[in-house]
Amino acid sequence: MKKILILLMLSPLFTMGQQTEILSSSNLNAQVDINLAKGEVLDVTSSDGLRIDVQNSEISIQYTLPELGEEGRFYEVIPIIKLYDEELLLVPHDEFRGDWGQVNSVGEKKIVWINLQSKYIQLEGRLKVMLTIHRWGEKMLPYDCSLGKPQFTSKQRTPFYLAAGIGVASIGLGQLFRSQSQSIYNDEYLVSSTLEEASPKYEDANKNHHTYLLLTYIGAGILATDVTLFLFRQRKYKRNKSLYDQYCTESDLVMAPSLNLSTGVVDGGAGLKLKMNF
Numbered sequence: 001m002k003k004i005l006i007l008l009m010l011s012p013l014f015t016m017g018q019q020t021e022i023l024s025s026s027n028l029n030a031q032v033d034i035n036l037a038k039g040e041v042l043d044v045t046s047s048d049g050l051r052i053d054v055q056n057s058e059i060s061i062q063y064t065l066p067e068l069g070e071e072g073r074f075y076e077v078i079p080i081i082k083l084y085d086e087e088l089l090l091v092p093h094d095e096f097r098g099d100w101g102q103v104n105s106v107g108e109k110k111i112v113w114i115n116l117q118s119k120y121i122q123l124e125g126r127l128k129v130m131l132t133i134h135r136w137g138e139k140m141l142p143y144d145c146s147l148g149k150p151q152f153t154s155k156q157r158t159p160f161y162l163a164a165g166i167g168v169a170s171i172g173l174g175q176l177f178r179s180q181s182q183s184i185y186n187d188e189y190l191v192s193s194t195l196e197e198a199s200p201k202y203e204d205a206n207k208n209h210h211t212y213l214l215l216t217y218i219g220a221g222i223l224a225t226d227v228t229l230f231l232f233r234q235r236k237y238k239r240n241k242s243l244y245d246q247y248c249t250e251s252d253l254v255m256a257p258s259l260n261l262s263t264g265v266v267d268g269g270a271g272l273k274l275k276m277n278f
Contacts, residue, residue: 020136023073028063028131036116036123052129059113061129065106073137075103079111082128095119143243150240152233160233163226170219174212181208 030050032041041054051062065075077100081088099109184205192198
């Protein structure tokens with residue numbers, strides 16, 4: 001299949017920025033029965049909002065570009081035209097003007113196919129128009145490299161260690177009250193000879209037992225919460241470190257393909273991009 005001819009010049013490019021890449025692609029299609037000499041466009045079929053018209057022996061292609069999203073993004077618009085399902089051999093710089101190539105804005109756009117009478121004596125028949133639209137920009141990484149390398153240092157771990165220590169100490173202290181409660185119950189309450197003598201011993205043992213339970217529950221709760229938060233923080237650190245190593249660390253010299261898109265006025269170019277890290 002014949003392709004649209006765009007002359008590209010290979011040139012080495014040196015840059016310290018991130019590589020721009022295609023974020024998404026889409027196609028807009030329309031089909032018309034056309035008679036250029038009569039200026040007629042009949043039976044327009046378009047499901048994508050692509051509009052075709054003939055004015056002064058020129059064909060206009062109207063379309064709409066949605067919002068780009070973030071700053072620095074742009075569109076690349078490539079027209080492809082077929083007559084009776086045969087792709088026409090076109091030279092875009094000579095035959096198109098308007099919003100094709102690199103397009104930096106959004107909204108209503110228009111491409112005009114010019115110089116038709118000088119190239120085509122009679123342009124008549126079933127014409128198919130397709131716009132291939134690429135949205136270019138820097139891909140959003142799953143980790144923000146500007147934050148630097150993730151860290152989970154000893155200083156950041158200290159609060160978790162302190163909380164664990166408090167939890168263990170609370171449980172340990174509870175065991176002392178448990179031991180004291182059992183000692184009072186076995187050595188004093190059970191050997192009491194009268195109810196009047198036994199009652200305060202039982203209350204004392206019971207009080208220590210409840211203190212043991214309270215301290216144990218508090219300590220266990222602190223430990224459970226601390227372990228959960230520590231494991232969550234550690235998993236987050238490991239995940240971010242893995243993402244940082246994958247997306248934010250590069251070798252000293254990286255070679256990658258580069259594309260400078262045509263604006264319709266300035267020729268585009270393709271080549272190799274060298275990224276040098278110091």
